Amino acid sequence: MKSNEMPPLDTHIFRKIHNYSIGNVENREIDSHGKLPLLYEDGSGNKYNKATYGFSFSTGNHQVEFEPLKSFHSLDALFLDTTPPFHSYEHKMRELADIESQYSELIKPHTQSHEKAVQHDPSGPKLSTDAIIRLGGERFIQSCSSTSMKDISISNHPYGGSFSGLSDEEVKDVQLIENLLLSSEKVTKQQYERSIKLLDWCDVLSCSMENPVQRLVHYFSKALREKIDKENGGDTSGGSKKKDEANLAERVMTPSATATMLYEKTPLYQAGHFAGVQALVDGLSGLKNVHVIDLSIKQGTQCTILMQALVSQPNCPIEHLKITAVGTNSKQKIEQTGVWLKSFAESINLSFSFNLVIVEDMLDFKKGLLELDPDEALGVYTSCGLWGMIAQQDRxxxxxxxxxxxxxxxxxxxxxxxxxxxxxxxxRFIEGLFFFGALFDFLEECLGCEDEIRTFTESMHFGKGISNIVASEGAERVMRHVNINVWRKFFARFGMKETELSMSSLYQAKLVVEKFPCGSGCTFDRDGDSLVIGWKGTPIQSLSSWKFS
Structure with a gap:
């Protein structure tokens, strides 16, 4: 093992983090020797076997040129898709391949290296949510214009224009997607009564407790109704709704018991944490006095992974680790996280200190608040800690x-x-349909239909996110995720250079997903020097490492 490689760790140790309180310091799963149990082994019993590195990545070359800092006004165009609006929804669907999008075309199956074209055997496994959306999209296009779009005729699809080979449930799901798209088209044409009739049909055949497609349609239908109400001046929620939308990003970032349980039971977010911590270790390799500034500490699970990784370096043991958590809210919960981290560090004999910087407004965050030491090696870590400020680009x-x-x-x-x-x-509607479709599919496969964590997550987080993306405009729209290419352009303004993630980072991600029964659905793709973690080919997270020139 290289000196800066993380040993495989057991994420089971985080099982009771959500029960932790200041008065219950002992509520943690550490063995009698005060060390974390190791988890990952290969088939031969080895703890870490570099020979098992094995990835199939689609690669792309990206060269990020340094741009001098520009005025604040230029950031607006950077974070927005400036593609001119299409004259009609039908034209938009036809030209979907030409917009700057994560997805090539709505009507074509994925062609990524790890995924074959969609084919269906009635006696085999069910169609994925992604495949259902694509079939529904084809039927939507056909219903809009069966003559003007011969070049993308539905007959080119493996299933053709009929429902041959589909189960009754899959037929119902395809029809739901088709009618949801038809309803959204009527909204763009301000044909609200026709849209509502289609949504009424969707609501009869979908609900929040059925399969992933029906749950997806349920929340998108609800969001379209909200959009119709707003455009007709009928939104009566007033200030409470606006306040709820303004706090949406804050709630996502706030530590919670549900978030901890979701983290424990599913592979995607753990894969990002383990690979990200390895990237930190790679960047701080060989240094004994380390200071990590965490912009999104939440429950602090990534910090415990980092601690174990640093104390396990055989040739350069860590002498002291300082972690500074930066935020604008949840002071008490983050203080509890700090107490738990101090106890955890003590249990593995790590010299550790924890600082908390809470500012009312990120504009008040200054260098002097960080208590920097010139002898420290500095690293910065953020997991979904930046997107919430896209709507406040001065921050x-x-x-x-x-x-x-x-x-x-x-x-x-x-x-x-x-x-x-x-x-x-x-x-936004099309992108959101695919993105949230993958998330609903992901939770269904990893947690099951009846799981309470799945139900709560979809209702309180996904459902509200869909509502904000579909029904809100202007300052009210706070869910403003962008892909890695946009972040590259933004970071280049600050003289940041992207560095290639090591094979150790990729290996950590692979090890995490392999321990989950649903892990085979996770996909990994190279995008330049970054890693894109997805679900059945749909991008969910991007992980990147940067240095300042």
Whole structure:
């Protein structure tokens, strides 16, 4: 094992983090020797076998050129899809391949290296949510214009224009997607009565407790109704609704018991954490006095992974680790996280200190608040800690200026890998349908239909996110995820250079997903020097590592 490689760790140790309180320091799963149990082994019993590295990645070459800092006004165009609106929804669907999008075309199956074209055997496994959406999209296009779009005729699809080979449930799901798309088209044409009739049909055949497609349609139908109400001046929720939308990003970032349980039971987010921590270790390799600034500490699970990784380095043991958590809310919960981390560090004999910087407004965040030591090796880590400021770009720019001024050796960024910030409603609707469709499919396969965590997550997080993306405009729309290419352009303004993730990072991600029964659905793709973690080919998270020039 290389000196800077993380040993495989057991994420089972985080099982009771959500029960932790200041008065219950002993509520943690550590063995009698005060060390974390090791988890991952290969078939031969080895703890870590570099020979098992094995990935199939689709690659792309990206060259990010340095751009001098520009005025704040230029950031708006950077974070927005500036593709001119199409004259009609039908034209939009036809030209979907030409917009800057994560997905090539609505009507074509994925052609990524790890995924074959969609084919269906009635006696085999059910169609994925992604495949159902694509079939519904084809039927929508056919219903809009069966003569003007011969070049993308539905007969080119493996299933043709009929429902041959589909189960009754799959036929119902395809029809639901088709009618949902038809309803959204009527909204763009301001044909609200016709849209509502289609939504009434969707609501009869979908609900929040059925299969992933029906749950997806349930929440998108609800969001379209909200959009219709707003466009007709009938939204009566007033200030409470606006306040709820404004706090949406904050709630997503707030530590919670549900988030911890979801983390424990599913592979995607753990894969991002383990690979991201390995990238931090790679960037701080060989240094004994380490200071990590965490912009999204939440429950602190990534910090415990980092601690174990640093104390396990055979040739360069860590002498002291300082973690500074930066945030604008949840002070008490983050303080509890800090107490737990101190106890955890003590249990593995790690010299550790924890600082908390809470500012009312990110514009108030300054270098002097960080208690920097010139002998420290600085690293910055953020997991979904930046997207919430896209709607407040002066805050994001101010934060990045502070980070640039402290000159960290490495900055590791994990963000949602989706284009959900277009000014064009149709673009957001289509992108959101695929993205959330993958998430609903993911939770169904990993947690099951009856799981309470799945139900709560979809209702309180996914459902509200869909509502905000579909029904809100302007300052009210706070869910503004962008993909790695947009972040590259933004980071280039601050002289940041992307560094290639090591095979150790990729291996950590692979090890995590392999221990889950549903792990085979996770996919890994190279995008330049970054890693895109997806579900059955649909991008969910991007992980990247950066240095300042």
């Amino acid at each position: 994001l720019e101010s934060l990045m200026k502070v980070i640039r001024s402290i000159k960290p050796l490495v900055m590791v960024v994990c963000e949602v890998a989706a284009n959900l910030n277009s000014l064009n409603f149709v673009n």
